[in-house]
Amino acid sequence: MEGRRQLERAAELAISYAESVPDRPVAPAATIEELRQSLDLPLPEGPTDGLTVIEELAAAVEPGLTQTTGGRYFGFVIGGALPTAMAADWLTSTWDQNAGLALITPSAAVVEEVAGRWAKELLGLPAHASFSFVTGCQMAHATSLAAARHHVLQQVGWDVEVDGLAGAPPIRVVAGAKRHGTLDRALRLVGLGTGSVRVVPTDDQGRMQVEELRAVLAREDGPTIVCSQAGEVNTGAFDDIDAVADLAQQHGAWHHVDGAFGLWAAVSPKLRHLVKGLERADSWATDAHKWLNVPYDNGIAFCAHPASHQASMGIRSSYLVYADDARDPLDWTPEHSRRARGFTVYAAIRALGRSGIAAVVEGNCERAREIGTALGELP
Numbered sequence: 156m157e158g159r160r161q162l163e164r165a166a167e168l169a170i171s172y173a174e175s176v177p178d179r180p181v182a183p184a185a186t187i188e189e190l191r192q193s194l195d196l197p198l199p200e201g202p203t204d205g206l207t208v209i210e211e212l213a214a215a216v217e218p219g220l221t222q223t224t225g226g227r228y229f230g231f232v233i234g235g236a237l238p239t240a241m242a243a244d245w246l247t248s249t250w251d252q253n254a255g256l257a258l259i260t261p262s263a264a265v266v267e268e269v270a271g272r273w274a275k276e277l278l279g280l281p282a283h284a285s286f287s288f289v290t291g292c293q294m295a296h297a298t299s300l301a302a303a304r305h306h307v308l309q310q311v312g313w314d315v316e317v318d319g320l321a322g323a324p325p326i327r328v329v330a331g332a333k334r335h336g337t338l339d340r341a342l343r344l345v346g347l348g349t350g351s352v353r354v355v356p357t358d359d360q361g362r363m364q365v366e367e368l369r370a371v372l373a374r375e376d377g378p379t380i381v382c383s384q385a386g387e388v389n390t391g392a393f394d395d396i397d398a399v400a401d402l403a404q405q406h407g408a409w410h411h412v413d414g415a416f417g418l419w420a421a422v423s424p425k426l427r428h429l430v431k432g433l434e435r436a437d438s439w440a441t442d443a444h445k446w447l448n449v450p451y452d453n454g455i456a457f458c459a460h461p462a463s464h465q466a467s468m469g470i471r472s473s474y475l476v477y478a479d480d481a482r483d484p485l486d487w488t489p490e491h492s493r494r495a496r497g498f499t500v501y502a503a504i505r506a507l508g509r510s511g512i513a514a515v516v517e518g519n520c521e522r523a524r525e526i527g528t529a530l531g532e533l534p
């Protein structure tokens with residue numbers, strides 16, 4: 156096969172990189188200027204031998220890599236890559252399936268169905284919930300909030316899919332002061348704007364104060380979306396999701412949960428109490444590329460109202476043929492053509508199993524406590 160040597164060489168380079176991570180300094184060795192010197196070539200006007208491209212790309216890039224996949228990376232909330240998930244990711248690129256329609260990519264569609272079901276079971280979400288595999292929690296928020304926008308406006312007789320937001324009844328969004336920035340960007344993307352947010356004061360850990368939430372909700376009525384957070388990015392704190400669910404229910408509000416990493420606490424019997432009431436929410440956004448340790452980019456949106464989810468994301472074109480007997484991924488995502496993200500999630504969940512995922516989450520929390528304790532003992 157043409158290109159065989161390039162693929163073999165890429166595999167060799169990838170494996171030796173992965174093996175070097177535990178012993179390498181975590182920080183990149185090269186400066187931005189040094190990287191430009193080796194990478195910033197004039198635009199190639201003609202072909203270059205593929206093996207040379209791969210060799211030189213790897214040699215030039217490696218000094219500028221941060222070893223985020225290793226156990227000594229303590230920076231942002233960035234996941235690693237399980238060997239099995241990485242291997243499935245190589246295959247995903249090789250198979251190069253455009254995971255939109257089940258008719259064209261049946262394996263991608265079926266694997267997504269299974270991976271979505273497994274994820275719901277692991278996280279304790281309702282079996283009837285719909286889901287989409289997107290690039291990350293950012294787009295999981297955008298997907299969820301588009302479904303929420305549809306749902307709360309439909310309840311007041313407004314079809315946002317046809318009539319848009321101009322002239323629509325206003326939607327208020329209620330969220331904590333320590334919400335993640337991606338929630339605000341998702342609100343901008345779905346046309347609600349950051350000005351729609353009624354901010355609920357938080358405690359010293361970044362948790363919404365329930366009495367403040369109660370007061371904010373009582374202040375106005377009309378279409379409402381309440382956003383809670385399972386895992387604040389600085390402290391790891393969880394909102395009282397059960398209490399938020401009660402209040403959202405009382406006010407007929409949609410309840411969206413940002414659980415980018417924290418949702419995975421649900422897998423651990425020791426930590427599950429942190430997400431009590433989770434299954435009562437209307438939508439959930441999480442990442443597979445954080446605690447599940449699949450390679451970037453991979454996030455999942457779940458929605459307890461499949462009809463609203465599909466109404467907001469579905470697409471019909473005369474040239475597309477939909478399956479009668481399978482889930483067509485493009486009916487649930489903001490993307491049209493897309494990578495088959497289910498393969499890596501399927502592989503990671505199968506490789507670790509419920510007990511293995513719980514062990515990853517619990518192990519990380521134990522290490523964090525050890526580090527916290529040791530830091531606290533320093534003079």
Ligand SMILES: *Cc1c(COP(=O)(O)O)cnc(C)c1O
Nearest residue numbers: 232291292293335337388415442
């Ligand atoms: C990481 C994170 C996000 C954003 O997720 P991306 O995968 O970067 O899009 C949102 N919320 C929280 C709490 C996070 O930790």
